[in-house]
Amino acid sequence: MADEDPAQLHLHRIEPARNMRRFYALALQPTLFGGASVMRNWGRIGTNGQSMMETFDQPEEATATLGRLERTKRRRGYRDAKAPARS
Template sequence: MENEEGGPVHLRRIDPSQNMRRFYMVAIQPTLFGGASVIRNWGRIGTSGQSMMETFDSQDGAATASMKLQRAKRRRGYRDCDPD
C-alpha cells in the first residue's frame, strides 16, 4: 500500500550504464463519492513526467491495485527513495 506515514510511495531506478534515471510515484486518495483513486506519476528524474489516475469503488480495491503496481516496479529494478 503506502509507506508507514500513509503518504505516497516514491521509487527510483538509476542505471548510469544505460543513462537511466527514472522515478515512479504511487498514491491513494479518496474520491468525493466514497471510492478511492490510485494516482501514478512517472518519468525521467528532473522532469514532471506523466500522470494517470485510476478510480476504484473501494479503498481495498485501490490498495490492491497500488500494491500490484509497486511489486511490478520493484521487480523491474525500482527501489524506495526519499521524496525530493
C-alpha cells in the same frame, strides 16, 4: 510501501551505464463518493513526467491495485527513493 505514509510511495531506478534515471510515484486519494483513486506519476528524474489516475468504487480495490503496481516496479529494479539531505 513507504514507512512514513502508506498511501504514498516514491520509487526510483538509476543505472548510469544505461543513462537511466527514472522515478515512479504512487498515491491513494479518497473520492467524494466513498471510493478511492490511485494516482501514478512517472518519468525521467528532473522532469514532471506523465500522470494517470484510476478510480475505484471500493477503497480495497484501489489498495490492491497500488500493491500490485508496487510489486511490479520493485521486480523491475525500482527502489525506495532516498530523501535529499537537508543542511
